[in-house]
Structure formats: structure tokens, C-alpha cells
Amino acid sequence: MSRELSLEKYRNIGIMAHIDAGKTTTTERILYYTGVSHKIGEVHYGTATMDWMEDEQERGITITSAATTCSWKEHRINIIDTPGHVDFTAEVERSLRVLDGAIAIFDAVSGVEAQSETVWRQADKYRVPRIAYVNKMDRAGADFERVMAMMVERLGAKPVAIQLPVGIEEQFTGVIDLVEDQMVIWDGDDKDAKFEVTPISDEYREAAAEAREHMMETLAELDESLLEDYLENGELTKDQIYAGLRKITLELKGCPVLCGSSFKNKGVQSLLDAVAHYLPSPADIGTVTGHNLDYSESVVRKVADDEPFSALVFKIASNQYGDLAYIRVYSGTLKSNEKVYNVAKERSERIGHFFQMHANKQTEVKEVRAGDIVAVTGFKNVVTGDTICDPAAPLLLERMDFPNPVIHVA
Ligand code: GDP
Numbered sequence: 001m002s003r004e005l006s007l008e009k010y011r012n013i014g015i016m017a018h019i020d021a022g023k024t025t026t027t028e029r030i031l032y033y034t035g036v037s038h039k040i041g042e043v044h045y046g047t048a049t050m051d052w053m054e055d056e057q058e059r060g061i062t063i064t065s066a067a068t069t070c071s072w073k074e075h076r077i078n079i080i081d082t083p084g085h086v087d088f089t090a091e092v093e094r095s096l097r098v099l100d101g102a103i104a105i106f107d108a109v110s111g112v113e114a115q116s117e118t119v120w121r122q123a124d125k126y127r128v129p130r131i132a133y134v135n136k137m138d139r140a141g142a143d144f145e146r147v148m149a150m151m152v153e154r155l156g157a158k159p160v161a162i163q164l165p166v167g168i169e170e171q172f173t174g175v176i177d178l179v180e181d182q183m184v185i186w187d188g189d190d191k192d193a194k195f196e197v198t199p200i201s202d203e204y205r206e207a208a209a210e211a212r213e214h215m216m217e218t219l220a221e222l223d224e225s226l227l228e229d230y231l232e233n234g235e236l237t238k239d240q241i242y243a244g245l246r247k248i249t250l251e252l253k254g255c256p257v258l259c260g261s262s263f264k265n266k267g268v269q270s271l272l273d274a275v276a277h278y279l280p281s282p283a284d285i286g287t288v289t290g291h292n293l294d295y296s297e298s299v300v301r302k303v304a305d306d307e308p309f310s311a312l313v314f315k316i317a318s319n320q321y322g323d324l325a326y327i328r329v330y331s332g333t334l335k336s337n338e339k340v341y342n343v344a345k346e347r348s349e350r351i352g353h354f355f356q357m358h359a360n361k362q363t364e365v366k367e368v369r370a371g372d373i374v375a376v377t378g379f380k381n382v383v384t385g386d387t388i389c390d391p392a393a394p395l396l397l398e399r400m401d402f403p404n405p406v407i408h409v410a
């Protein structure tokens with residue numbers, strides 16, 4: 001059986017934020033828009049409020065699961081719950097390890113706060129590519145530029161604004177998309193509010209041209225091949241900008257920055273587009289490195305279906321189906337009811353069923369492949385941090401004396 005979706009279309013991401021920056025609200029909106037994306041752009045005045053209430057009650061729309069699968073424009077997005085602890089806990093580190101990219105959310109008024117610094121540095125340590133989202137643009141005192149400056153000063157980051165806010169505070173109505181060179185304006189604050197994509201209005205033309213120029217210059221500074229094209233042609237094509245932004249994100253040289261107001265339902269769809277455009281797929285990660293049982297040799301696996309199976313258990317949770325083990329599959333394939341080897345426990349186990357966890361339901365899948373994140377039933381003896389793998393090709397993905405890092409991405 002071949003893949004239903006190519007590995008390049010997967011995004012395994014986390015959302016990191018200082019408490020109160022809007023992680024919950026943004027996540028809820030992501031689940032809403034990925035669940036009802038067919039409605040976007042249509043207006044449902046009149047019965048709309050009722051529709052949303054019923055929708056939300058039915059969907060129980062907050063993340064209650066360690067990983068939630070949703071889809072956006074042909075991409076499968078697995079959102080891994082990143083605990084917001086300030087401490088360097090094993091749980092935070094492990095969650096950073098199983099994701100390939102992240103959204104860092106900042107509050108447009110308070111900007112980079114102490115806790116955002118801690119998480120940012122943890123993400124640096126695990127080389128997690130990031131895009132940034134400046135939320136709460138509707139609040140009094142919101143300042144997009146100041147947050148960008150704080151990212152430089154406090155985080156040593158290289159922010160690259162790919163949007164400009166249109167209006168501020170109460171008047172925040174949309175964004176200028178600097179890559180597409182157009183305006184996106186919302187008509188109202190509701191979740192299903194219609195939005196218009198138009199050429200940039202006269203009022204914003206100059207500011208947008210300047211910001212666009214600045215974006216291209218920054219890209220050229222961060223990447224030599226782009227610099228050549230930029231110097232030769234005086235600008236970059238849209239394709240070059242997309243590819244350049246993706247490249248500097250993956251190489252951790254720069255961080256595309258967007259803005260919005262999740263609460264007012266503005267900006268989250270663009271954020272999802274940016275996840276698809278700029279954050280890596282498991283294929284970009286390329287290889288995963290573990291060790292043999294006595295740590296005397298390292299074992300390198302390609303992130304591919306035709307490699308021996310390997311996966312890391314990153315969370316154990318219970319629900320109505322019993323104990324669930326959340327796993328990130330790094331290589332190979334595995335069917336439900338097959339046997340796997342737990343290296344740390346030195347024993348084989350027959351697993352039960354695989355489930356993809358969605359905002360409102362779980363769907364059973366019969367087979368998992370490299371890049372997948374699923375919940376598994378049937379394990380008798382696993383703990384978080386265990387590696388499960390093909391008995392014929394054992395490896396350890398995490399040291400048993402965790403938290404020393406073992407997984408390296410190339
Ligand atoms: P978390 O602690 O990061 O998960 O933050 P929440 O999503 O719970 O948001 C914290 C508070 O900020 C809540 O009262 C939200 O309603 C509010 N909030 C979230 N996003 C926005 C926004 O875009 N604008 C405004 N004005 N408030 C927001």
C-alpha cells in the first residue's frame with residue numbers, strides 16, 4: 001500500500017507561547033478553520049451564531065489530546081501539545097524533540113516576555129525551525145514593530161516581517177501580505193466573516209513597498225544565492241521569496257513574522273498558510289540518529305518508509321479506550337496488531353490499534369508510516385521515552401538517563 005499523502009505534505013508542529021499570549025485561542029481557531037475550511041469566505045449572517053455554537057459544542061473544540069491531527073490545503077498538520085512549563089522538564093524537551101517546527105506566539109502589547117525567552121532557547125537547542133505570530137493586534141498599545149525589535153534584542157533572532165498590519169488596535173482589520181503583494185481585509189470579527197483579497201490601497205502603497213523592499217534585503221543578507229539574484233535584478237520573484245523564506249527558516253537563520261488577532265478571528269488562516277509554506281516536513285529533517293543498546297555506536301536512519309521501523313513514545317494518556325501511547329514514527333511502516341520490540345524493556349509486544357486524534361473525534365488507521373504521529377492502544381509495558389522498533393533492527397532513540405539529548409536532526 002502506498003502513502004495516501006506524501007511525506008512532504010506533513011507538518012509536525014508545536015505552538016509555543018508565554019502564558020496569556022493566546023496559545024489556547026489560536027489553537028482553537030486553527031482547529032475551527034481546519035475543521036470547517038469549506039465555509040471560509042462564505043457569510044452566514046442570521047443563523048450564524050447558532051451554527052457556531054452548535055459546531056463548537058459538538059466539536060468540543062479545545063485540544064485535549066497530546067497530539068491533534070488536522071488538515072489545511074492538502075497538508076496534514078499534527079499539532080503536538082507543548083507543555084508551557086518554564087522549567088527544563090523532560091516533558092518539554094521530549095515534546096520539542098518529536099516536532100519538526102513551531103509557531104512562536106507573542107502578545108502584540110507585551111512582546112517578548114521572560115517565559116518566551118526560555119522556550120525560544122529550548123527550541124534553539126533542539127534546532128526547531130520557527131515562524132512567529134504577533135497576536136492581539138487589536139489590543140490598545142499593540143505594536144508590531146516593537147515586538148520585532150524585541151525579538152532581535154532579547155532572543156537574538158532574525159525576524160523577517162512577511163506581513164504588515166492594516167489598522168491598529170480597535171481599527172485592526174487585516175494585513176498586507178508582503179510576499180503576495182496584496183491586502184487581506186476582514187469584514188467583521190466573526191469566525192466565518194468574509195474577507196477580501198485586494199490590491200494594496202493607495203494609503204498603504206508606500207509603506208508596503210518599503211516593507212517589501214526591506215523583506216527582500218533581509219532575505220538577501222541571510223542567503224548568498226538570493227543576494228546574487230537580488231543584486232542582479234534589483235528584486236526577487238515571488239517564487240524566490242517563498243523558497244528563500246523557507247530556506248532561512250529551515251536553516252534557522254531567520255524567522256518569518258506574521259500578525260493577527262486570534263480573538264477577533266483575523267490572521268489565523270494566513271498563519272496556517274505560513275505553516276504549510278515555511279515549516280519543514282519530516283522529509284526535510286532527513287535522518288534520525290539513535291544508539292545501539294550499550295551506546296557504543298550510533299545508528300542513523302533515514303526518515304523513510306523503506307527503512308526498518310522506529311518510533312518514540314512521547315506521552316502516555318488514558319481515555320475511554322483505555323491507555324493510549326502517543327508515538328512519533330521516525331522510519332519504516334507498521335500495521336495494527338503487528339509485533340514491535342521495546343529496546344529498553346528488552347521485550348516484544350503486540351500492539352493493538354492506531355488512532356489519529358482530531359479535535360472532535362478519533363479515526364482508526366490500519367498502518368503508520370515515517371512521519372506519522374498517532375495514539376496506539378494495546379501496549380502492556382511502555383513508558384514515555386521508550387523506543388519501539390523492528391526486532392531485527394533495534395536502536396534507542398532516547399537515552400535511558402534522559403534528559404541528555406540523543407536525537408540529532410540533519
Ligand atoms: P494562553 O494562556 O496563551 O493559552 O492564552 P489564551 O488563548 O487563553 O488567551 C489569554 C487571554 O487573551 C484570553 O482572555 C483571550 O480571550 C485573550 N486573547 C487571545 N487572543 C486575543 C487577541 O487576539 N486579542 C485580544 N484582545 N485578546 C485575546
